[in-house]
Amino acid sequence: MKVAIVKLSAMGDIIHAMVALQYIKQFNPTIQIDWVVELGFKSVLEGNPHIDNILTVNLKAIKKDKKAIIEQIKLVREYAKRHYDLVIDAQGLVKSAMTAMLLGKNRAGFSKDSIREGVASYFYSQKVDIAYDANTIDRNARVMSEPLGVNISPQMIHDKLPFLYYSDVSEVEQYLKQEKKNIVFVIGSTWESRNYPKEKFLAIANALKQNVLIAWGNEEEHSRALWIADNSEFATVLPHINLNGLKAVIANADLLIGNDTGPTHMAWGLNVPSITIFGPTPVNRVYETTINKVIKSDSIVNHFKLDKNDFSIVDIDAAKVVSMARELLDA
16 A cells, blocks of 8 residues: 655654654555655655655745746656555645645545644545644644554554654764763744743753753854853854754753754654743643653643744743753653
């Protein structure tokens, strides 16, 4: 059986969906799974033994050049020549549904009331019902497994094996220390209101007194990282590493502390202890486990209408993060 999974972006969403793969392959080891993804996120999937082929698209290019849509349609039609028995749209957007439509006739995805862009459901021949405000990881596992007759329980997700892979650690091994605990800070995100203040990250670094490595993705985050490092003898700014290097440093860390964003969710995918700091987004985007913890501000989140102007994350006491970090490091 040949299956194409359409999950184009973003990093955290891709990671949350990948957990289903090990159980799908366990149920049917002979199944071929190809994954269609935006080119920029290809490296997140690379190395996973449960993915047979990673097929990239560049739909983001269409925003800058409308003519690019012709090339992308041709590309997806070429992929369709692989003759898939089932195409699963695990994204639930119009663009992902249209991509699925080009890939094959037998398509599965979320039902109309289970996604933000309900019109996408009209592209599917098989529809999966799950509440839009249900746990994000449960939603991804359900839409990927149910069309295949596979049942993935919450306990199975808790008991998962690590599913992110990297080729080597040479790019980052010089920053890791044996004599101290290695802690990765993820200080950025796509919304400013999701960013924990740099001053509080600094307070955490100085309180823990371990080897803090700060990851960053753009110049604004780089500036914040440099400020923290300039004010702490315990913090070091990582170079602008690629996704392979990022996976490598997180996999070899003792703890990750970060905002609700893709690189933070890598820790969960690697079974590395983590603390995810939430403000304007719901905590049920993740699974809280004995090693993966969350801290949420006091604001009430509406799943159906997230408030980008909710800056309540700044009110979270750094001492709470420090206390939780010490418990995880001691364990």
